[in-house]
Amino acid sequence: MDTLAQHLMTILDSLLADCHLDVKYESSASGVTASQYQAMLALEGEALPMQEVAHRLLVSASTVTRVVDQLVQRGLVRRVPDKVDRRSVWVHLTQKGRERLLQVKTTRLENAQAILSLIEPDDQKELIHQLMILDKAATKCREVKLARWRESSSRRAGGKRK
Numbered sequence: 001m002d003t004l005a006q007h008l009m010t011i012l013d014s015l016l017a018d019c020h021l022d023v024k025y026e027s028s029a030s031g032v033t034a035s036q037y038q039a040m041l042a043l044e045g046e047a048l049p050m051q052e053v054a055h056r057l058l059v060s061a062s063t064v065t066r067v068v069d070q071l072v073q074r075g076l077v078r079r080v081p082d083k084v085d086r087r088s089v090w091v092h093l094t095q096k097g098r099e100r101l102l103q104v105k106t107t108r109l110e111n112a113q114a115i116l117s118l119i120e121p122d123d124q125k126e127l128i129h130q131l132m133i134l135d136k137a138a139t140k141c142r143e144v145k146l147a148r149w150r151e152s153s154s155r156r157a158g159g160k161r162k
Contacts, residue, residue, distance in 0.1 A: 026107045030100060032076070033091065039067050040093060040101045047092040049082070055150060076100055 020034070027037035035057075041055045042048065055062040070089055071077040076097035082088035093101065116124050 012162075021147055022108065024110055026111065027104050029107065030104045032074075032100060032104065033067075033070075035063075035067050036071055036076070037101075037104055039064065039071065039091075040097055042089055043077065043093045044101060047080070047090045050079075050089050050091060054144065058146075058149070071097065 023037060024034045027034050032040070038057055039053060040052055048056070050068065051061060053068070054061050057064065068077060068079070072079060075094055077091050078094055080090045080092060082090060113121055119127065
């Protein structure tokens with residue numbers, strides 16, 4: 001196996017574990033689970049159909065339904081039936097949901113600032129630059145994987161999903 005790829009994998013695994021713990025702690029301190037936070041983050045810019053939330057989070061429709069049910073009960077999101085397709089339901093963040101999301105994101109930003117404070121300013125800029133390159137490459141890979149996943153999901157469902 002490629003040594004650089006091994007190093008990248010090791011570093012990413014460590015960072016992901018740290019990020020997962022941070023999200024779990026920071027979101028639970030604000031009264032939402034990590035799964036609920038991820039769903040709210042997906043809805044931050046726009047309302048989405050339930051199926052699209054599932055696709056973006058890479059989880060099943062039943063998992064998204066459970067998470068959205070919990071968020072609805074807490075008044076953080078609301079469901080709105082699609083005006084054209086009665087089978088489809090859209091999910092919107094409520095004002096309370098936007099406020100809670102901002103609370104979690106503010107805590108996460110404070111933690112990111114604490115990490116950066118341990119790194120020299122010139123190294124911070126280089127780190128961000130390199131992470132942006134990595135993110136761009138990862139985004140391209142993710143888009144290909146999502147397209148394949150949607151295609152295989154559609155085939156398994158008999159072509160009913162779009």
